[in-house]
Amino acid sequence: MKEYKINHEIINNNKYKREMEFIQHGDYSVYDHSINVANACYIISKKLKLNVEMESLIKGALLHDYFLYDWHDKNPKHKFHAIDHARKAKDNAIRDFGLTKKEENMILSHMFPLGTVIPKYKESIILCLADKYCALSEVLNSNYYYRKAKEWVQS
Numbered sequence: 001m002k003e004y005k006i007n008h009e010i011i012n013n014n015k016y017k018r019e020m021e022f023i024q025h026g027d028y029s030v031y032d033h034s035i036n037v038a039n040a041c042y043i044i045s046k047k048l049k050l051n052v053e054m055e056s057l058i059k060g061a062l063l064h065d066y067f068l069y070d071w072h073d074k075n076p077k078h079k080f081h082a083i084d085h086a087r088k089a090k091d092n093a094i095r096d097f098g099l100t101k102k103e104e105n106m107i108l109s110h111m112f113p114l115g116t117v118i119p120k121y122k123e124s125i126i127l128c129l130a131d132k133y134c135a136l137s138e139v140l141n142s143n144y145y146y147r148k149a150k151e152w153v154q155s
Helices: 005-011 014-021 030-047 054-063 081-097 101-109 122-140 143-154
Strands: 023-025
Touching: 005 014, 005 054, 014 030, 014 081, 023 030, 023 122, 030 054, 030 122, 054 081, 054 101, 054 122, 081 101, 101 122
Parallel strands: none
Antiparallel strands: none
C-alpha cells in the first residue's frame, strides 16, 4: 500500500496500539483486523479504479473498530457490541485523531445493515464490504476456530 502520512500518525500512536491487546476474530487482534481492512480497502479501490479520497478511506478503515475494549468479556455494557461499537469507535477516533464527516459516516456505517447508519459515500461502502470480507477471511483462517471445530467433531 502506498505510504500515507495518516498511516504513521495512527499506527504509531500508543492508544491505537492498544488494539493489539484485544482479539477481534479468532486469533486475530483488532489491530491486525484493522490493518487487513485498510489494505483490502486500498486494493478494492485500485482494482476497481474508483475515484476515492484515499487518505480518508485508509483513515476510516484503520479507525473503524477503534472501540478499545475486549468485547468478549461478560460486561453487560458490551451485550450489543455488534450494533454499539461503531459509535464508541467514532467517539474515540474524534477524540484522538479528529474525523471529517465522511470518515464519521464510514465508521458509523461499517456494520450496515446492522445499526441505524446507512453508508453515504463510496468510501463508506468500500469499508463496509472490506470489513465483511476480512472478518470472514479471518474467521476461516483462524487456528482458534479450527481447534473449536475439531473439538466439536471429536465430541
